[in-house]
Amino acid sequence: MDEVKLIVPSSIANVGLGFDTWSFGTLQPSLKVTYTKTTGDIEIEAKSPYQPPPGRVLGYAGRQALESFFRQVGIKDGAHILYEDDNYSVGGTGRSAADAVGAVISAAIIYEKKFTRDEIIALSAKGEPGEHKDNVAGSVNGRFNVVAISPSSKTASIDVYEVPDNLGVVVGYSSHKKVEGTEGMRRVTKYPVLAEDFIAQIGLISAATGALISGNVNRFLELVWGDRFHEPRRADIGGYGNFTANEFAELKKELFDQYGVALNISGAGKNVHFLYNKQQYKNGIVDAISPKTLPWFRERGIEILLKETEIAKKGAYDYAMEHYNL
Secondary structure: OOEEEEEEEEEEEOOOOOOOOEEEEEEEEEEEEEEEEEOOOEEEEEEOOOOOOOOOOOOHHHHHHHHHHHHHHOOOOEEEEEEEEOOOOOOOOOHHHHHHHHHHHHHHHHOOOOOOHHHHHHHHHHHOHHHOHHHHHHHHHOOEEEEEEOOOOOOEEEEEEOOOOOEEEEEEEEOOOOOOOHHHHHHHHHOOOOHHHHHHHHHHHHHHHHHHHOOOHHHHHHHHOOOOOHHHHHHHOOOOOOOOHHHHHHHHHHHHHHHOOEEEEOOOOOOEEEEEEOOOOOOOOHHHHHHHHHHHHHOOOOOEEEEEEOEOOOOHHHHHHHHHOO
16 A cells, blocks of 8 residues: 545544643544655655744654654655645644644555554654654544553554534634744643642542543533633733733633633644533534624734534544544
8 A cells, every 4th residue: 555545533622621731632623634655755745724933844743753763663664644724723723733643644554563452652752852742642533532641661552532412612713813922832731830739639539530421411511611730820921811810710710600611722832722511502603602702802902713613422533533544
């Protein structure tokens, strides 16, 4: 086999409380990947209506992950990878993760290499700065993913859970131009954590995870927006825009109190996401929350484009199993 075609879902990582440990796979936007085996170099072609951020090239993560894969397996061939997206907004919705996942799974199929889900995640994470596995897990598995490091083996594994059908998701694409730099955003999360925040955060994470996997969406929504670790720190250095952590917390509380909606920022941002109960909002929540949300961000010089999406019930690994018997 010399050519593989895959559909790779996008991902929302660093979901609220689950910094560097939680991720969802989402259906829209998605990435179509066409991988062709060649005898030359690795060539990347990307067709997208969006321009990448300054200093970025669409497909760079796919190239890095594939180069690492080739070195590990001892492959000397080349490849041509065509990425085609359906209105991806670059930044904050897992585009680079989907690039890497598509490249690695396609190569595994081409070269008939059998890998587990966790192995594919580890290989794909080579395309990501810091090799954060939560960033790629959603694209590999869809659904809801929890990354955990074994105290015995010290290796990371990913638990995958089905998501209740009534959990709705809206992505808010932000016009904010980040000027703080990745290092500044990472540095602020390394400051010491107060015991009271640690204990409260562990309780929130445990209860929210239990609520989600048991199907109690309302309880999940009550808890998931209450992060006390990464989001407040990054907001207070202006990482997400011209607002403080307290200002953002007030907006989050108002949205939950008035609409039952949980607002979070995915990791380093800049995009936001809104989680809600579809049984309460059968036609989605964009119309309901726009009068409250859009002016709030606009007053701070930020335009937000709200788009409904859905949790992916399957990931690229499942697609490969069904179509190529990975």
